[in-house]
Amino acid sequence: MHTRTLLVTACWLGAVSAARGQELVRGFAAVRNPDSAVTQLVGRLDLAQYKATVKGLTQFGDRRQGTDRNRAAIDWIEAQLKSYGCTNTERVRYEYTGRQVRPPATDSAAGAGRGGAANGGQRGRGGLTNPPKYGRGPTGVNMKPEVQPDTALQRINAQPDTPGPREEVFCTKIGTTHPEEMYIVAGHMDGHGYGAAANDDGSGTALVMQLARVLNAPDVQTDRSIRFALWNNEETGLNGAHAYVDQRKDLQGKEAPAGSGKYPEPKWLGMIQHDMMMFDHGMPGADGKVPAEQRREADVNIEFAGTSTFAADAAKLAFFFRTANDKYATDYPAAVGDRMSNTDSDAFKDLVPAISLRENERLAQIGAGWDPQWHQPSDVFSTYSDKDFRLGLNAAQTTLGAIAHLAGAKIKK
Numbered sequence: 001m002h003t004r005t006l007l008v009t010a011c012w013l014g015a016v017s018a019a020r021g022q023e024l025v026r027g028f029a030a031v032r033n034p035d036s037a038v039t040q041l042v043g044r045l046d047l048a049q050y051k052a053t054v055k056g057l058t059q060f061g062d063r064r065q066g067t068d069r070n071r072a073a074i075d076w077i078e079a080q081l082k083s084y085g086c087t088n089t090e091r092v093r094y095e096y097t098g099r100q101v102r103p104p105a106t107d108s109a110a111g112a113g114r115g116g117a118a119n120g121g122q123r124g125r126g127g128l129t130n131p132p133k134y135g136r137g138p139t140g141v142n143m144k145p146e147v148q149p150d151t152a153l154q155r156i157n158a159q160p161d162t163p164g165p166r167e168e169v170f171c172t173k174i175g176t177t178h179p180e181e182m183y184i185v186a187g188h189m190d191g192h193g194y195g196a197a198a199n200d201d202g203s204g205t206a207l208v209m210q211l212a213r214v215l216n217a218p219d220v221q222t223d224r225s226i227r228f229a230l231w232n233n234e235e236t237g238l239n240g241a242h243a244y245v246d247q248r249k250d251l252q253g254k255e256a257p258a259g260s261g262k263y264p265e266p267k268w269l270g271m272i273q274h275d276m277m278m279f280d281h282g283m284p285g286a287d288g289k290v291p292a293e294q295r296r297e298a299d300v301n302i303e304f305a306g307t308s309t310f311a312a313d314a315a316k317l318a319f320f321f322r323t324a325n326d327k328y329a330t331d332y333p334a335a336v337g338d339r340m341s342n343t344d345s346d347a348f349k350d351l352v353p354a355i356s357l358r359e360n361e362r363l364a365q366i367g368a369g370w371d372p373q374w375h376q377p378s379d380v381f382s383t384y385s386d387k388d389f390r391l392g393l394n395a396a397q398t399t400l401g402a403i404a405h406l407a408g409a410k411i412k413k
């Protein structure tokens with residue numbers, strides 16, 4: 001059943017892109033094999049290591065951009081990537097002079113404060129013009145450091161952000177047969193709200209780091225390249241992702257130096273963003289409160305932008321990810337939606353098929369207050385139970401399964 005569904009998806013993608021189709025066909029041979037490399041690779045993910053990575057990120061507080069704690073987190077992430085065998089780390093450098101968040105008075109999208117009409121905030125249901133009948137809770141960005149009850153965390157988060165130079169880090173698994181093409185697997189490492197950004201977006205950052213660990217193991221080879229990117233300045237308006245796109249989009253697929261076999265910016269085949277992966281407790285009740293436990297119907301929400309240039313290809317990519325979830329995720333299913341919004345994949349969506357994975361739909365659900373920790377002091381490690389962490393792990397299994405197929409991953413004997 002699973003294999004058959006995957007084959008159908010392969011034909012779809014193959015019709016769109018010969019290159020993607022070919023690698024999918026190769027991937028399906030592995031799916032049919034009960035000892036497939038992909039199954040083995042997904043089995044190398046585990047809850048303890050995922051949790052430990054989220055925990056490691058929370059030592060830098062909310063990792064607010066433009067602060068020492070943000071810079072220290074980037075250094076730590078880079079050291080971890082190197083320790084996983086993804087040793088060719090690089091930094092993107094850019095300038096950010098704007099503010100962290102706009103005061104609610106000057107920003108109608110008070111919920112997320114990163115500009116644009118589609119934030120969760122005053123427009124009620126996350127900017128949807130035809131809102132579904134979903135329950136609503138409060139949204140907003142906490143701007144008061146003193147409301148953090150943990151005084152140690154208050155001290156970690158004390159330094160204000162200042163305008164100036166910014167950096168973000170990525171590393172790349174180089175493909176053995178097609179180093180000139182790549183998939184981008186990403187999350188954002190900055191946060192705000194004077195918590196510890198455990199879920200937003202420690203959960204997505206840890207997912208990307210764990211995939212880097214598995215795919216850069218010494219016995220793993222991929223046909224195509226995979227870049228693991230941890231954007232900065234997502235919370236201020238996707239500035240880090242836009243800096244990357246602006247600086248590098250025209251370098252795609254160019255060999256440099258000529259004849260070297262090296263491709264500083266392999267051609268983008270797809271971009272997969274991960275943002276808030278753990279908390280799906282359902283909609284708020286009449287009192288605005290969200291249930292304390294992960295709901296049994298919790299799922300991974302895969303979204304593409306129905307209005308983007310690459311909407312048709314992005315939709316196929318999204319459904320391919322859902323099929324990978326059917327095949328490889330251990331606990332939670334996935335659902336596909338067409339309203340990808342307000343995360344770094346926006347910067348890519350008109351240049352390459354782009355999707356985001358989340359705990360909930362961004363507009364209709366997160367934007368309507370389904371995640372009470374969003375940008376709040378309560379976004380700390382101890383808030384989450386293993387059922388929450390496990391949703392993040394299932395998203396990791398989904399992306400690893402899909403990307404291993406797409407990039408042609410193999411385990412060397």
Ligand SMILES: [Zn+2]
Nearest residue numbers: 200201275276
């Ligand atoms: Zn986020």
